[in-house]
Amino acid sequence: MASITQVAKLAGVSTATASRVVGEADYPVSLATRERVLAAARELDYVPNALARGLLKSTVPIVGVIVHDITDPYFNEVVRGVEDAANAAGYLVITCSSDRDPARQNSYARLLRSLRAAAVIFAGSGIADGEANLELERHVAGMRENGSAVVHLSPHAGGPPDVGVDNVAGIAAMVAALVELGHERIAFLAGPSALLVARERLTGYRRGMADARLTVDERLIVSTDFDRAGGAVGVDELLARGVEFSAICCANDLLALGALTRLAELGRAVPDDVSVAGFDDISIAALSAPHLSTVRLPLREMGRRGFENAMRKLNGEDGAPQTLPTQVVLRDSTARRNGQ
Amino acid sequence: MASITQVAKLAGVSTATASRVVGEADYPVSLATRERVLAAARELDYVPNALARGLLKSTVPIVGVIVHDITDPYFNEVVRGVEDAANAAGYLVITCSSDRDPARQNSYARLLRSLRAAAVIFAGSGIADGEANLELERHVAGMRENGSAVVHLSPHAGGPPDVGVDNVAGIAAMVAALVELGHERIAFLAGPSALLVARERLTGYRRGMADARLTVDERLIVSTDFDRAGGAVGVDELLARGVEFSAICCANDLLALGALTRLAELGRAVPDDVSVAGFDDISIAALSAPHLSTVRLPLREMGRRGFENAMRKLNGEDGAPQTLPTQVVLRDSTARRNGQ
DNA sequence: CGGCGGACAGAAAACCTTTACTTTCCGACC
DNA sequence: GGTCGGAAAGTAAAGGTTTTCTGTCCGCCG
Secondary structure, eight states, rough: OHHHHHHHHTTTHHHHHHHHHTOOSSSOOHHHOOOOHHHHHHTHHHHHHHHHHHHHHHHHEEEEEESSSOOOOSHHHHHHHHHHHHTTTOOOEEEOTTTTTTHHHHHHHHHHHHTTTEEEOOOOOOOOOOOHHHHHHHHHHHHTTOOOOOEEEEBBBBBBBBBOOHHHHHHHHHHHHHHHOOOOEEEEEOOOOOOOOHHHHHHHHHHHHHHTTTTOOGEEEHHHHHHHHHHHHHHHHHHHHOOOOOOESSSSHHHHHHHHHHHHTTOOOOOTTOOEEEEBGGGGGGGGOOBBBBBEHHHHHHHHHHHHHHHHHHOOOOOOEEEOOOOEEESSSSOOOTEE | OOOHHHHHHHHOOHHHHHHHHHEEEEEEOOHHHHHHHHHHHHHHHHOOOHHHHHHHHHHHEEEEEESOTSSHHHHHHHHHHHHHHHTTTOEEEEEOOOOHHHHHHHHHHHHHHTTTEEEEEEOOOOOOOOOHHHHHHHHHHHHHHHHEOOOEEBBTTTBBBEEEEEEHHHHHHHHHHHTTOOOOEEEEEETTTTHHHHHHHHHHHHHHHTTTTOOOOGGGEEEESSHHHHHHHHHHHHHHTOOOSSEEEEESHHHHHHHHHHHTTTOOOTTTEEEESSSSSOGGGGSSSSSEEEEEEOHHHHHHHHHHHHHHHHHHOOOOOOOOOEEEEOOOSOOOTTEO
16 A cells, blocks of 8 residues: 555655645645645555554544443444544544443453554443452553543443433432322332442432432332343332332333333233333334333433543543433323322 | 553563563563563553554554444444454454445545554445445555455445345245235335345345236335335325335335334224335334334344454455345234235 | 845654564584 | 574564654845
């Protein structure tokens, strides 16, 4: 492949001059010379070597996004937001699905570091795992030392996110909406307790119940995986406990969707027998039968802002944390409590 | 950040020796020396610079995947497959959502080229756009010249895919299944005619009809976008044409899902009034109401194989084309024709 | 007419690794 | 004892780019 040396030779100039032309440097080059270089570059189909440039600048226009699973609608929406913003700025996006495995997350962090990615965005929630987090912290420190930006979109071991939402208020608002519909015995499918974001959402549930002066029956809270299967298991567990409830509030949409499926299999009518609410408003939430009531998170916007936040950090600006708004959207999976 | 020079200095050896230890080269290094180097590397938190290494080898362990939209379940499933295989081999994956815009696709190709990515996988279908394809061909040639592998998972301007499915046979099989259920007036939502894969699927429809000795009523074929909105529009168009049909076969699941929604709005019962079939079997196909009958494509497997094919090409092996099997899966959106 | 500054161009260093080529050393063999 | 060979270590070049530092040339001012 053609190098700048070859372009320079063909144009009859030094590599310095050629570099200044193709790199659009702020340096005077006469029009005639410029055109000759451009012509040579076109002729040789010259494409600058990002590795050489990166070696020199010790960073490359790549931003890594570490997610739990790119297949999860929550994450691919966020990634798309990052991509849109990154693309406009000439950056490429590396996606890394860690499957919530701290070891895999660390291995990704190391690869991204070895690549000198300009920024790394952690889209998923932090995991409570002291050992692994120690190594992660080392990598994060290393990236920062190298001048790379590190951005979090969810609560993590090091504190609150750089760009995020108020999970506590969001869930509390949904609980309030459920209470408004006459529900008092509200179950909560909480997700994995090791996930920081799940913990926040559980806190939101407690807060919402407290705000409504309702006491929390601990048997109504069940820890689950953060996917559809978890939703089904959660419903079964609730039923097995034989505890009464008229609504199920879920820590995310996937759980709610799983609950919907299981409830249908069991012949429980939603929303007539029981109301179900999700959280996140992933794209398929409006597609289920019945359409899912949920709390909308500006997922794509979070991705965009995450990238912008990274750029600000790269420019030495302060990248102050931002909290984006959430919004309760009531569709068909919730209804006024039966018998009211 | 620590360089190998610093590691070498700390360990009291030459950079060559240090490199041989950390790079796990096939070269004898005494145990004592090895341990000293390793200790120094650990102490300095040394992470090799992939850019410097890449500059030397003129390739970097990155594979780019160009998709139409990472948010589309079809593509994120494929990407996940690539990622799983790539990850196991120590490669990172760059995803590029082109939104079916040839210009954007080209800009991605150029960036990937400038990065000297080891391989580029085109997951989406080629687009019939002579002008843009010319530039794309230049980029592809440039990559190959650089020793990078280029893999296609869908039909493209240059021919059939390296790893793909038989779209014609797949759709024909679904048409046969519909015929088996007694349907004769089968409509077809064809997707965008500029998309090569959509053309193949249309051919499949014609083939299926011909196999059943049914004549094709051209008014039953409607070109649409390749998303849910397109499915709704397609249904409206069919109705506007006032043409009779008892089943709708769709060129992909998103279309079918959109058709399902629109049909429900219109009060047409599925499958009692009309049967609906999709194609791809994306993860949400089993979630709709009613559950969608469709043709299963081994999406994740295609991603995995795509990566493996790339690796084979990189190793100079022949990366012969593979066709993966498809399978008709009948769920609840199709039924025996009314009145039979 | 001497000198100065601006516009333009080039030479060379630096970024970090890997590896082909040397060099050194030591034991073994004739 | 001299030589050969292999193990272990080192030297230095190369890969492509950007950028600092030097020049050169020309017009203009005093």
